[in-house]
Amino acid sequence: EVAKDYPEVELSHMYVDNAAMQLIRDPKQFDVILTGNIFGDILSDAASMLSGSIGLLPSASTGKGVGLFEPIHGSAPDIAGQGIANPLATISSASMMLRYALGENEAADKIDEAIKKALAEGYRTGDIGDYDAKEICTCTEIGDIIADYASK
Template sequence: MYNITLIPGDGIGPEVAEAAKSVIEATGVKIRWETVNAGIDVLAKEGILVPDKVFESLEKTRIALKGPITTPIGSGFKSINVMLRKKYDLFSNIRPIKAIPGIAVPFQNVDLVIFRENTEDLYIGVEKTIDEGTAEAIKRITREGSLRIIKAAFAYAHQNHKSKVTVVHKANIMKLTDGLFLQCAREVSKDYPHIQLQEVIVDNMCMQLVMNPSQFQVIVTTNLYGDILSDLCAGLVGGLGVVPGANLGKDMAVFEAVHGSAPDIAGKNIANPVAMILTGAMMLHYLGESDKSYSIYKAVETTILEGKFVTKDLDGSASTKDMTNAIIENISL
């Protein structure tokens, strides 16, 4: 029995979180869900964006499945995602990008994983006004932060029999910050002589990805570049509605789909549940339930390839619940 925190979120969050929960339970894995919530709905009811019970649950279970959460626009509100990553040092953001048969995209053989450093770079949010016409932001890269995300990427490549890791940087211009990240990649690569280290400047990387994405296997990069490249790569395989994600630290993991809360379609039972369902599959793999995880991946592929029960964004007309039920029906236990 696994104890897992479930954070449904807001917008379409509760719908896709329930879909993922149902699919996970259909595999037979025994989970005791501890449901807590955060976001604008909680803010309206309780006057606080993230109640203490969310933190208490996370610190008890050390693992969470999280739906999308809206960040209110206005002073004083920070991204809940960024806050959780910083608070619990969830330094590794992992996003598998894989083409799913049945989705009409230009490239059918995309299969790569992005390792994005999650706690440093411009996302530390240190900014100041120099004068009325000038603002400044701090870009912070540390050796410790760089080494641990790069080591995670190489370890993944080694464990999954990948032959190449691509480090993405802009060290030709930012010689100290990106230069440090690049130097750390070169150091780590020496411990993995069987894995090729490829060095690509970020602007060239964007071009290469849209021309020939299948040349890449494992990508490791800094926070800002990783954020941009993750969405670019999602577009290669059908959009954010089919891409899972995870935030991992030393002893805590928060699994979340990378798409937004889409409040305009909330409650209409038309949201695509695939990203959240595949995020659940990632979580099962993390727990050591690899067979159950794979059964979900295959069920999603089968459902999409059949094309009968897929949501509007996948050129179908099925509801969220109909697609979820079809995936459950296609799970092979």
């Protein structure tokens, strides 16, 4: 229904199993994937491996009124208190909330740039430590680095 109002946007309907395969085969073909909650959860978990870790992907569930901004990975109670969680998806979810729910683009930009800078300088958590790591950080350490960069 909505697609009729946006003829310049290509619309494709897919079964979820095909969407999962296409996502792995050629992720650049997708700009947006709209699905119900259970299929969205499955596809976002699969897509996280394209980035290297489930700890890197923020998400948003939006609609009329209130939006929910959260990392795709959940709370990871199995690693709670160990300092090994990757906080980047949570921090990025906060950036998305600032940008899309609160209209605070400048603050969101500062957070996004701080994340990019920390990664460009080689700071990593253990889950992405195989990717050109200069230093493996705990959850708190990388969060502090990003907070420091964002405050400047």
